[in-house]
Amino acid sequence: MNAPADPAHLVPEVRQRPVPQALLDALHERFGGAQLSTVQAVREQHGRDESPFAVPPPAAVVFAESTPDVVDAVRLAAQYAVPVIPYGAGSSIEGQLLAVQGGISIDMGRMNKIVSLAADDLMVTVQPGMTRKQLNEEIKHSGLFFPIDPGADASIGGMAATRASGTNAVRYGTMRDNVLALEVVTASGETIRTGTRARKSSAGYDLTRLFVGSEGTLGVTTEVTLRLYPLPEAVSAAVCSFPDIGAAVRTVIETIQLGVPIARVELLDASTVRMVNAHSHLGLREEPMLLMEFHGTPAGVQEQARAVQDIAAEHGVNVKEGAFAWATTPEERTRLWAARHNAYFAGVQSRPGCRAVTTDVCVPISALAEAVLAAVEEANAAGLPYFLVGHVGDGNFHMGYLIDPDSGQERATAETLNHRLVAHALRLGGTCTGEHGIGLHKMGFLVEEAGAGAVAVMRTIKRALDPLNIMNPGKIFAL
Template sequence: MNAQQPYPMPVQAVLDELRPLLGDRLSTSLAEREQHGHGESYHRSQLPDAVCYVQSTEEVSCIVKTCAKYGVPIVPFGGGTSLEGHVCAVHGGICIDLSRMQRILAIRPGDLDVTVEAGVTRQQLNTELRTSGLFFPIDPGGESTLGGMAATRASGTNAVRYGTMRENVLSLTVVLADGSVIKTANRARKSSAGYDLTRLFVGSEGTLGIITEVTLRLYGIPETISAAVCTFPDVASAVNSVVSIIQYGIPVARVELLDARTVMAVNRYSKMTLDEQPTLFFEFHGSPAGVAEQIEQTQAIVEENAAVGFVAAADADARNALWKARHSVHYAMQSMRPNGRIWSTDVCVPISQLTPCIIETEKDLAQASFFIAMVGHVGDGNFHLGLVVDPDSKAELAEAEALNNRLVRRAIALDGTATGEHGVGSGKIKFMELEHGAGAVNTMRLIKQALDPQNLLNPGKILPGDKASEVGLSLLAGEALD
């Protein structure tokens, strides 16, 4: 168990009741608990007391009912790719690993939708869809599960054209805190019937219920896909180009910013030969004539903004290599300091405020004592910093925290958000009232209390006021809770 425990914790009683159901799919081994006590970020691992590998909604329901009976906390776990401490077991308890729920339940080409279990990954789904001429466009990177993507309201490089999980989830099957199972909606593309429960659970990070099935929108694979790379003398010129492209209504599918440090890291890690200058990656979808027009319009705009080069790449292999390198940016940044950990942040601002926000942020980067790189889904105003810190250095962690605080406050002051896609987890709880106001946060608390009165579902996440989640920064430097 974790050292500080405000909950009654008869974990042994829970384990005794669950072993006949799960057998060897119930583990208390230290190695498996450690694997499930963290995501891929700087947050210190906080271990659950046991891990349950589930295979059905019915098993999840049974586990939740048992935990509710004994007052034991529950932490859902998908691919383990989260970046804000979502899966850290702040109060110990039972981790429910949904990664083995990998059935694709129904593909409906005529309706352009699909229903999958929560453990299916976006890569698995798109492999299955390939022969149908359809695809699912949301791609946050990593081997993310679709249940986890719904729980964190994920997006990614295609969001500028296809939206986020919020726009692409039609319905969910959810296990509530008492173990009951609900379906949030039918498959109609619109409805005015009652509260929008689907949107309530999308982005709730496992704090209101555990998502076990997801029904998603699908799209036809574009007739033509083309990519382009464009370099600039400075980041401001690149961002100004993107703002103009979006304001002109050019329907780019992807537009990604990499600053010079990111390009350097990508070249080393992915064996690329890109010019180490601020760079935009583009992708265009549509008919041959439509894509040609998008490229022509985009090239004209970037050249007006001092673009150094604009190289189109219609070849599929070259295009795939480009996006594979982009999706490996997290690991490329980390490779610049092998013993470091990435403190990743992801603010989002209105598109008109993107240039001033990034220009001010660059001033902070120039003064940092450790490697920092910038990358962004700038077509929707979202950008990330990868702060590569020594997790054992209190000085570096304090510097990173101060830089992150300035960035988030800057974004919120520009009518933006503390997190465009990573979610709140435990890492960004302290910004919730600043962004939403006390009244809105109190309304969220009322919803949480109504759906999870014992506060057993992923406690210590999203909402301020949980003392165990407020010690997060001391945990970063390896200090134990007293």
């Protein structure tokens, strides 16, 4: 493979803006000790995420409890031209919440309530600090659920900010498809609303979709209205092991092309299955594996499962020898999905003391096999431990390269693999990120994917809405 990238170029640019004592004093006067912290440990907690970057923490943390709290914090920050970084659950992958230009963090975790539930309209409005698990627990009595499931118990506001998706996206779409309206505090401290409770609208610019995926660079979300779905009458899950990863991917491609309405289909390669077995104490066959889930009526679920089983058999799966196995109880399904969601931690645990350089791409479904096989071949050739998981039903997969954090060579090798993976995805007509977002880590790929003209339009929008460049500056693109 090509020579590794120079590690000196892998460190984000840090340009700390001054945070005047006058601002800290004003914040203390407004929020007091219960809602404002400048304690080092609290600041450090709000200055790191799951990315491999080390950046100085914010100067202070405001714990917002209401929209007026956010308005006042933003207005004070704007008065002193100090950056504002929204903080949800801290689970971002690409450095979205890091204070690369200093400033203050606004923790939205205390804003975690349901504002209104309109069960008849299949929608709910929530505060941004509510997590997806909390939301589904609180609405289960209604017979409805929110399906977007990125794995981590992320906050709804953070999921909207990064345009998250996850394991259910092949059937239910992404946050882009399921956010109906927003309340947002802009960089000037004004509160605006985008969208309505109607399922569609032709009224003016689609501001909701502008803010969804903006990674906190245009405003701070304070309410999110979401689309809900009826809980399926029947749910069934299956694990299917394959002789090779190509056979697994081709099974997915044919399943989607034939229109089988599968709800979830996740890919794990053999090494990742070994890691998951060790971490979650499972006995899965240590071969490339698809973990699948089917939603619908009992008859519909059986029909979907039989169709996928037949496709898998055509690709070398010996059903009679147990390569296609059912998870027959809710507890067993939950255990399997928990193990899949813990694949990141299983990978990190497999190499004590390591950090994961995690990346994701999304390609047209017809190009999925080529992209996955190339990523595996290059990772194996580099000799770097890794894990591979994928929401492959929509062409999205993730690679996590496990590196010694003290080894500049390993970090550079991981970034070279990341660059080659993304470059290949773009050549196939895909995207540099299916759901993680740009953040710091993928800024260099945005121009290559979108084009200089499109990025210039994004910069124009950013300057118009945030002329002081205080809303999570230094992310997505540089100004």
